[in-house]
Amino acid sequence: KAGVTQTPRYLIKTRGQQVTLSCSPISGHRSVSWYQQTPGQGLQFLFEYFSETQRNKGNFPGRFSGRQFSNSRSEMNVSTLELGDSALYLCASSLGQQTDTQYFGPGTRLTVL
Amino acid sequence: ILNVEQSPQSLHVQEGDSTNFTCSFPSSNFYALHWYRWETAKSPEALFVMTLNGDEKKKGRISATLNTKEGYSYLYIKGSQPEDSATYLCAFIEGSNYKLTFGKGTLLTVNP
Numbered sequence: 001k002a003g004v005t006q007t008p009r010y011l012i013k014t015r016g017q018q019v020t021l022s023c024s025p026i027s028g029h030r031s032v033s034w035y036q037q038t039p040g041q042g043l044q045f046l047f048e049y050f051s052e053t054q055r056n057k058g059n060f061p062g063r064f065s066g067r068q069f070s071n072s073r074s075e076m077n078v079s080t081l082e083l084g085d086s087a088l089y090l091c092a093s094s095l096g097q098q099t100d101t102q103y104f105g106p107g108t109r110l111t112v113l
Numbered sequence: 114i115l116n117v118e119q120s121p122q123s124l125h126v127q128e129g130d131s132t133n134f135t136c137s138f139p140s141s142n143f144y145a146l147h148w149y150r151w152e153t154a155k156s157p158e159a160l161f162v163m164t165l166n167g168d169e170k171k172k173g174r175i176s177a178t179l180n181t182k183e184g185y186s187y188l189y190i191k192g193s194q195p196e197d198s199a200t201y202l203c204a205f206i207e208g209s210n211y212k213l214t215f216g217k218g219t220l221l222t223v224n225p
Contacts, residue, residue: 004156033212042217043157043202056212090156098206099145099164102213104156 004105025093136203140184
């Protein structure tokens with residue numbers, strides 16, 4: 001069974017630009033969660049989608065948005081990039097219950113210059 | 114804002130030592146606790162999902178216990194090996210929501 005895939009793996013952008021990251025979950029998984037990892041803050045929850053609906057959102061500004069498609073693939077968009085958005089962005093997929101294991105992808109490393 | 118604390122922040126042990134670390138979380142409105150291992154240059158890998166007070170889970174040399182009344186979980190590694198070197202993360206799920214709130218992790222280094 002293929003694991004969670006994320007594209008691109010690395011990205012360099014400049015301040016003010018926008019970026020879209022993609023996550024393909026494990027086949028059969030309907031939940032996709034997104035996390036931001038920075039050295040100082042650790043892993044922080046961005047949002048979670050299940051069957052194309054956002055069920056939970058973390059404490060991030062409105063510049064961070066996401067969506068999920070009918071095939072469970074998910075995208076995350078960050079508009080008007082700031083230097084502080086430089087981070088590793090991880091997505092994780094699961095069957096969708098709170099006690100289901102979340103399987104993480106390899107991440108997208110975003111650098112904002 | 115939920116507070117999930119892990120201690121110690123880092124730990125160096127010798128091969129063969131047994132070790133343990135702690136995850137503290139809010140004791141009210143508990144739903145589940147997840148443990149992950151995150152090795153450098155890899156993705157976080159799930160170890161355990163714990164839900165019931167008094168739960169004990171084991172996977173090889175690694176085990177975990179859960180106390181939901183006092184809000185803590187312990188992770189134990191018996192006979193540490195260099196390949197156990199990683200950051201160990203716990204993540205708390207509250208009530209009816211679907212988000213994992215992670216602690217900042219314990220970085221374990223096992224010296225050969």
